[in-house]
Amino acid sequence: MNRLREKAERFRGLHHGGILILPNAWDIPSARLFEDEGFPAVATSSAAMMVSLGYPDGEVIPRAEYFGAVGKISEKLSVPLTVDAAAGFGRTPEEVAQTARGVVGAGAVGLNIEDFDPETKKLFRADDQAEKIRQIRKTGEELGVPLVINARTDALRFASGNDRAKFDEAVSRATLYGDAGADCVYPMGLVEPDSIDAFVKAVRFPTNVMVRKGLPPIKELQQMGVARVSFGPYASYAAIGLLKRISREVRSKGTYTAMVDDAITFDELNALAVRKRPE
Amino acid sequence: MNRLREKAERFRGLHHGGILILPNAWDIPSARLFEDEGFPAVATSSAAMMVSLGYPDGEVIPRAEYFGAVGKISEKLSVPLTVDAAAGFGRTPEEVAQTARGVVGAGAVGLNIEDFDPETKKLFRADDQAEKIRQIRKTGEELGVPLVINARTDALRFASGNDRAKFDEAVSRATLYGDAGADCVYPMGLVEPDSIDAFVKAVRFPTNVMVRKGLPPIKELQQMGVARVSFGPYASYAAIGLLKRISREVRSKGTYTAMVDDAITFDELNALAVRKRPE
Numbered sequence: 001m002n003r004l005r006e007k008a009e010r011f012r013g014l015h016h017g018g019i020l021i022l023p024n025a026w027d028i029p030s031a032r033l034f035e036d037e038g039f040p041a042v043a044t045s046s047a048a049m050m051v052s053l054g055y056p057d058g059e060v061i062p063r064a065e066y067f068g069a070v071g072k073i074s075e076k077l078s079v080p081l082t083v084d085a086a087a088g089f090g091r092t093p094e095e096v097a098q099t100a101r102g103v104v105g106a107g108a109v110g111l112n113i114e115d116f117d118p119e120t121k122k123l124f125r126a127d128d129q130a131e132k133i134r135q136i137r138k139t140g141e142e143l144g145v146p147l148v149i150n151a152r153t154d155a156l157r158f159a160s161g162n163d164r165a166k167f168d169e170a171v172s173r174a175t176l177y178g179d180a181g182a183d184c185v186y187p188m189g190l191v192e193p194d195s196i197d198a199f200v201k202a203v204r205f206p207t208n209v210m211v212r213k214g215l216p217p218i219k220e221l222q223q224m225g226v227a228r229v230s231f232g233p234y235a236s237y238a239a240i241g242l243l244k245r246i247s248r249e250v251r252s253k254g255t256y257t258a259m260v261d262d263a264i265t266f267d268e269l270n271a272l273a274v275r276k277r278p279e
Numbered sequence: 280m281n282r283l284r285e286k287a288e289r290f291r292g293l294h295h296g297g298i299l300i301l302p303n304a305w306d307i308p309s310a311r312l313f314e315d316e317g318f319p320a321v322a323t324s325s326a327a328m329m330v331s332l333g334y335p336d337g338e339v340i341p342r343a344e345y346f347g348a349v350g351k352i353s354e355k356l357s358v359p360l361t362v363d364a365a366a367g368f369g370r371t372p373e374e375v376a377q378t379a380r381g382v383v384g385a386g387a388v389g390l391n392i393e394d395f396d397p398e399t400k401k402l403f404r405a406d407d408q409a410e411k412i413r414q415i416r417k418t419g420e421e422l423g424v425p426l427v428i429n430a431r432t433d434a435l436r437f438a439s440g441n442d443r444a445k446f447d448e449a450v451s452r453a454t455l456y457g458d459a460g461a462d463c464v465y466p467m468g469l470v471e472p473d474s475i476d477a478f479v480k481a482v483r484f485p486t487n488v489m490v491r492k493g494l495p496p497i498k499e500l501q502q503m504g505v506a507r508v509s510f511g512p513y514a515s516y517a518a519i520g521l522l523k524r525i526s527r528e529v530r531s532k533g534t535y536t537a538m539v540d541d542a543i544t545f546d547e548l549n550a551l552a553v554r555k556r557p558e
Contacts, residue, residue: 021529027306028333033519037526047545051552054307054351072333211535218533234535235525237542239518240312240551245541246514247316250300254497256490262524263516266326272519273330
């Protein structure tokens with residue numbers, strides 16, 4: 001646990017004093033590639049990882065199967081790994097505590113937790129969500145691994161009222177979650193520069209934004225005070241997009257340009273199956 | 280087994296009367312994407328799939344774990360699936376028969392089998408390899424699934440003598456394997472148009488070539504009489520190559536062009552977790 005505690009503290013430190021660029025992986029080679037490219041930590045994308053395991057996004061996959069796969073990634077990584085834990089695979093604080101134990105058991109040091117039901121798309125009561133966050137913090141302390149909690153809110157998508165009301169609800173929830181012990185808050189759907197700027201100014205906790213079309217470049221995000229930028233499922237969207245282009249080129253033109261240009265080699269691929277540094 | 284028998288026969292038919300373009304996948308979404316793009320069958324790439332499961336290429340992964348993962352892919356596919364079975368996960372005909380049963384058990388209808396030891400890179404005796412092929416054919420018949428056998432030879436890489444001697448050994452082995460019951464022969468390392476042309480002329484069985492830099496386009500391969508072109512691990516090399524470009528762009532320029540341009544959507548990704556058509 002000393003090693004995990006150290007990794008958790010190192011990962012927490014990355015949220016302060018600079019902007020953390022956090023790539024989301026979905027299997028061993030994608031995670032190891034991001035490590036090789038110099039990212040100081042790696043996250044999982046729940047959508048990309050669940051689909052690669054044959055389940056739609058959400059909480060359809062059994063928790064044990066999901067964390068089993070997370071554990072196989074962490075075994076190969078030297079940098080800290082944080083897990084997208086959907087809505088916590090449970091609705092009660094005790095179930096969420098079990099998920100937090102699963103995170104640590106899988107060798108990860110942080111997690112994302114969402115404040116809406118993936119089935120109904122309804123927001124949970126903010127107080128209930130804050131209680132889950134307190135429970136995760138407590139569980140991490142009991143295990144000796146100070147888990148880095150990224151509290152996602154989908155208030156910008158699912159809260160009632162107009163855009164202003166949704167924004168205010170997102171700020172209010174982020175503040176409540178931060179006060180409950182979240183290390184970082186993650187308002188899903190924040191893309192426009194003005195909204196990002198307003199959100200970061202309104203919330204006194206580190207803020208995570210997700211890459212998507214139209215997101216301002218890293219430098220501007222850093223100037224606004226954003227603490228963390230994550231890829232979400234976008235790297236997997238891009239990889240599948242490339243497989244589409246490869247398929248269409250070979251089927252319509254009979255050539256292989258997209259497949260062989262800028263490809264890595266056999267030795268590079270094979271190296272992604274093993275740890276970079278011994279434990 | 281009737282469904283698998285029908286798929287095996289359909290897959291065998293694709294080796295006659297046209298050129299089969301066969302994409303090699305490594306997980307559920309890559310396999311499902313290739314199916315969506317209209318390929319009439321899908322193969323696995325051993326290197327790409329083993330690495331995605333955390334093992335280097337070869338026969339390091341336990342056979343049961345490998346075929347378990349193959350089975351999860353076949354559960355989601357409607358088109359025929361063929362498996363790269365390395366050197367058969369065994370050296371005796373009985374061990375290779377067990378692998379053939381594993382192929383059928385995993386819902387696949389064909390396999391590639393190599394004629395060299397992945398540890399030592401030494402070619403097996405040609406007669407021993409032919410005996411394994413006879414054993415696979417027999418096992419398929421016993422199970423009621425006429426497995427489509429793609430007999431790979433690495434004589435062009437590992438046979439002794441000069442290039443001419445290697446070529447002659449590859450032709451001799453391909454002929455022996457075809458006579459033993461292989462449906463298709465697969466000389467690894469055949470890229471130059473003249474060599475492909477000479478090989479296809481010298482061997483009276485369907486020939487498989489692998490995509491790599493410099494391979495003539497499909498139309499020319501078809502004119503030469505090539506029966507099957509497979510991607511090998513190249514689509515995975517390309518996908519990882521894209522993850523490198525994505526990583527370097529965001530780290531050096533702070534932008535996301537390679538990640539968001541030509542990416543698929545959430546709904547497109549999610550659809551790859553489920554079967555296209557019911558069983």
